[in-house]
Amino acid sequence: MGGVAGHRGLWGFVRGGMGTVAEAIAASARAKGVEIRVNAPVAKVLVRGGRARGVVLEVASNLDPKRTFLRLLDPADLDPEFVRAIRNFRIEGTSCKINLALNGLPEFTAYPGGAPSGPGPHHKATMHICPSIEYVERAWDDAKYGRASERPLLELTIPTMYDASLAPPGKHIMGIFLQYAPYTLREGTWDELREPFGDRVISLIEEYAPNIRRIIEHRQVLSPLDLERRFGITGGNIFHGEMSLDQMFMMRPVAGWARYRTPVAGLYLCGSGAHPGGGVMGAPGFNCAREMLKQR
Numbered sequence: 001m002g003g004v005a006g007h008r009g010l011w012g013f014v015r016g017g018m019g020t021v022a023e024a025i026a027a028s029a030r031a032k033g034v035e036i037r038v039n040a041p042v043a044k045v046l047v048r049g050g051r052a053r054g055v056v057l058e059v060a061s062n063l064d065p066k067r068t069f070l071r072l073l074d075p076a077d078l079d080p081e082f083v084r085a086i087r088n089f090r091i092e093g094t095s096c097k098i099n100l101a102l103n104g105l106p107e108f109t110a111y112p113g114g115a116p117s118g119p120g121p122h123h124k125a126t127m128h129i130c131p132s133i134e135y136v137e138r139a140w141d142d143a144k145y146g147r148a149s150e151r152p153l154l155e156l157t158i159p160t161m162y163d164a165s166l167a168p169p170g171k172h173i174m175g176i177f178l179q180y181a182p183y184t185l186r187e188g189t190w191d192e193l194r195e196p197f198g199d200r201v202i203s204l205i206e207e208y209a210p211n212i213r214r215i216i217e218h219r220q221v222l223s224p225l226d227l228e229r230r231f232g233i234t235g236g237n238i239f240h241g242e243m244s245l246d247q248m249f250m251m252r253p254v255a256g257w258a259r260y261r262t263p264v265a266g267l268y269l270c271g272s273g274a275h276p277g278g279g280v281m282g283a284p285g286f287n288c289a290r291e292m293l294k295q296r
Ligand SMILES: Cc1cc2nc3c(=O)[nH]c(=O)nc-3n(C[C@H](O)[C@H](O)[C@H](O)COP(=O)(O)OP(=O)(O)OC[C@H]3O[C@@H](n4cnc5c(N)ncnc54)[C@H](O)[C@@H]3O)c2cc1C
Pocket: 062, 063, 067, 095, 096, 097, 177, 227, 230, 231, 232, 233, 238, 239, 240, 270, 271, 272, 273, 277, 278, 279, 280, 281
């Protein structure tokens, strides 16, 4: 302001450019515990009782549609028709994840010659235990009636075959993705069923790889209820909502609101509950960002 070190009429230059002034102020504020958010456009100033109480940021939610609209928002702020459509959105999962820490590799009777002499090519692949179409049908029959499949479809992977840093030398991690394990059980709860079901799955693998039980050091069973509790996915549906025709394309999550915008100005849906989710693909987020930029 036309003064440097007490001398008027002088103009100073800031080493590093003018941004350094803002950086210095920010560093000082941070040192005093201030949290500064950047790239967070404010959509609205909240006023209550004639006072500014806070700001509403432009928000992109990658929480599932039910959690976003029915838990984080007050339904009173939404059109009842929209709320009804979101309530009807089907989001019950039927998948379960079991993680195993192994001190060796499973030896499959169908493909001998791998472990213990060393890994075979199959250990690097996704291994399915799903012998026939009828097997799938029967597994689904159980789920239809609210039971976990007596003999589920299993998908086994050993990520340590590609990334040894995931476990100590000589040890492995095995991921088991399986179907069907309905979120809503007709009898009992997942808290009661979790471990007995895990035992059943290990027995099933044992039919194909007899050494499996011996090499397990630790086991983690994540039922749909656990996926919900742990990752905040309503119903434990891995894709943030059933991937059925009436919940896809221009109807994801609900008809009329498939373009990432929501009935609340400044709130966008950018996760797997938006088209073309779910899955690890980034497309809903990419499309949503484009939509947000269009609104600027
Ligand atoms: C067991 C399993 C297996 C899968 N297998 C595959 C696969 O093989 N291939 C594939 O493509 N996809 C797979 N998926 C699906 C894939 O993981 C999801 O589609 C993807 O992670 C969704 O990404 P997202 O960013 O939309 O949401 P998420 O990854 O669910 O992220 C949402 C985030 O919001 C957080 N959150 C929830 N509530 C709150 C709150 N109130 N406040 C703040 N944060 C909150 C959650 O903790 C989470 O981190 C699988 C999912 C599971 C569970």
